[in-house]
Amino acid sequence: MAGIYIHIPFCKQACHYCDFHFSTSLKKKDELVNALVKELRLRKDEFQNQTVETIYFGGGTPSLLTIDELRLLISEVYRNFKVAENPEITLEANPDDFVSVRAGHIERSRDARTIFEEYKSIGINRLSIGIQSFFEDDLKLMNRAHNAAEAKECLSVATRYFDNISIDLIYGIPGLSNDRWLKNIETALAFNIPHISSYALTVEPKTALESFIKKGIVENVDDDVAQEQFHLLIETLEANGFIQYELSNFGKPDYFSRNNSAYWLGKPYLGIGPSAHSFNGMQRGWNVRNNSKYIQSLEKNIVPIEVETLTVTDKYNEYVMTGLRTVWGVSLQKIEQDFGMQYKNYLLQQAKKHIEEHLLYLDDAKLLVTKKGKFLSDGIASDLFMLNLNGNNR
Known part of the structure; x- marks a missing residue:
């Protein structure tokens, strides 16, 4: 899809x-x-x-x-x-x-x-x-x-x-x-x-x-x-x-x-128009944020887009951020399958204090935000982010 x-x-x-x-x-x-x-x-x-x-x-x-x-x-x-x-x-x-x-x-x-x-x-x-x-x-x-x-x-x-x-x-x-x-x-x-x-x-x-x-x-x-x-x-x-x-x-x-x-849910999307963002699972792109430059570029058959290839850590961080915002939560199985045991262990270690403070909870191998933690979910997610794991930033 x-x-x-x-x-x-x-x-x-x-x-x-x-x-x-x-x-x-x-x-x-x-x-x-x-x-x-x-x-x-x-x-x-x-x-x-x-x-x-x-x-x-x-x-x-x-x-x-x-x-x-x-x-x-x-x-x-x-x-x-x-x-x-x-x-x-x-x-x-x-x-x-x-x-x-x-x-x-x-x-x-x-x-x-x-x-x-x-x-x-x-x-x-x-x-x-x-x-x-x-x-x-x-x-x-x-x-x-x-x-x-x-x-x-x-x-x-x-x-x-x-x-x-x-x-x-x-x-x-x-x-x-x-x-x-x-x-x-x-x-x-x-x-x-x-x-x-x-x-x-x-x-x-x-x-x-x-x-x-x-x-x-x-x-x-x-x-x-x-x-x-x-x-x-x-x-x-x-x-x-x-x-x-x-x-x-x-x-x-x-x-x-x-x-x-x-x-x-991390599915691909195509962003059309000035400032629009796109995502194909591996790369994220964003069009120029200027109407005149956008029009002039397309007149030359050039899409005015910048592209960033996402690292494993980038993908992990994005999944944690989006997952915690949703009713579907962050799947530990998906973390292990897509990113490896090191990422799963890191996630659980970082989440421990938030679980103890009743801001996060585990249910059926999924990490979810409690009612108390919902308003703070973006801040909680940032605590679970990884900057780099043993130099593995593919």
Whole structure:
């Protein structure tokens, strides 16, 4: 199995917390789409022996593309790769691309019902909608392009056409009380959303949020509050039939993201577009993080990618990091089989103190994070990393 990720690097405006690669100018959108098509054609041989089971449009804001542009890109995937009979095709979207609610008046861009019907007609069968919050103050602090009414109206319409919908919610926002956070979750549940991705607000370098915090305009993020809200999230969603199958992802049975699950299970994926990352099991690659350079390079039939060959230790570290984030955990059998006894013994030695502190536990020869340890899982994983074992860094 393999997946294809297509990065659409355009947004209406910059969110204050975001450090992803994007542009707020759509001037080069046509050239960018043509470059994406060219990259798909140039890289068709990379997955000759793989069946593509997921196609994911991420960004940026892929819902800024027209139906014709999305249709073109999907058809190019089918033309150049072997695609499974029923692939998961996900489109990331923002509420304001479908509806506008100002002063209580509702307007639908090109009629939202028509857009959703067109999405389904070209094969898109999963939506990932960037809600982030249902409260106006939070959305303004983050500089989201939509308002709270648009978030609700978008879901009201989208759920009539798609049953496989995921939404993003952010916790740990300065000024967000536990009560309001719980209302955010309850609002999402009221729409019968089967998948929720939820992240703590993080202060990334060189973002507007970092600048505002340094100047005292915005309160700093409180990790203790974020941890409380994280546990509230887990308790509420699990009580409503969700499974926390990955640290930040919760799904009803049969609604786990097939695309993201493939990442965490170490399956190969191809990243198309500026800043997109790829992985083939042996190497990791990343495209240039610049729209103009990306377009210019593809015009010369050159994929602007840097490639790193992973060492045994790199692969071990990545498996530990991703495994601990998931419900599947870290398999001791896989560690021994893929990396050797030295790595297995090292892992158990490093894990011992975390097991004693009830942050990790062993179950059926798998190392998993306890409920207490979930919020700390990335830090725990780093303690289990290996820099180099007896010079064996193949």
